[in-house]
Amino acid sequence: MRYMDNKEPKSAQFFRYYNGAQKRLYAYLLMMVHNHSDAEDLLQETASALWEQYEQFDPGRNFAAWAIGIARNKAIDFLRQKRTTRPMFSDSFYEKMSTLAEEESQNVDRRLLALRTCIKQLSADNQRLLRLRFEEGIPIKKLSQNSPYSPQALYKKISRIYSSLYNCIHRILLHGEQA
Secondary structure: OOOOOOOOOHHHHHHHHHHHHHHHHHHHHHHHHOOHHHHHHHHHHHHHHHHHHHHHOOOOOOHHHHHHHHHHHHHHHHHHHHOOOOOOOOHHHHHHHHHHHHHHHHHHHHHHHHHHHHHHHOOHHHHHHHHHHHHOOOOHHHHHHOOOOOHHHHHHHHHHHHHHHHHHHHHHHHHOOOO
């Protein structure tokens, strides 16, 4: 987690943190309310509340965890308001789901860190292949035109890379190994 740079404007700091957490917030809210439109509305309300309360955010903490706490309150308030028009689960169910979602959110951070660690262990060629395919979105067929590999060979190569990354991530998460 990067600490706030006093030279960086407050709005830039906020949006950097928010952009990093937005997908997780949306997934969390969708899990809570079971409706895309409601989750999108709650995401907007959450973003507004996060901005209003941003002065209270401690940069030494995890922004996503702080944001999910605020999103949880928004979602639970929403569900309580809709209880009469839309039968929902009990409050305790949503509290338990919220706790699980927060824990899973923390696991996502660990998995991403493990993935980054494992990618660094790949050869430069394999890192480049992943970057071209997934960051730049170049189709396999086009990649094969500029390489000595056929499309089928590239699919197999990427499959082996996936397998290697999966095993590395699993090893790090299971055994706490530093790769």
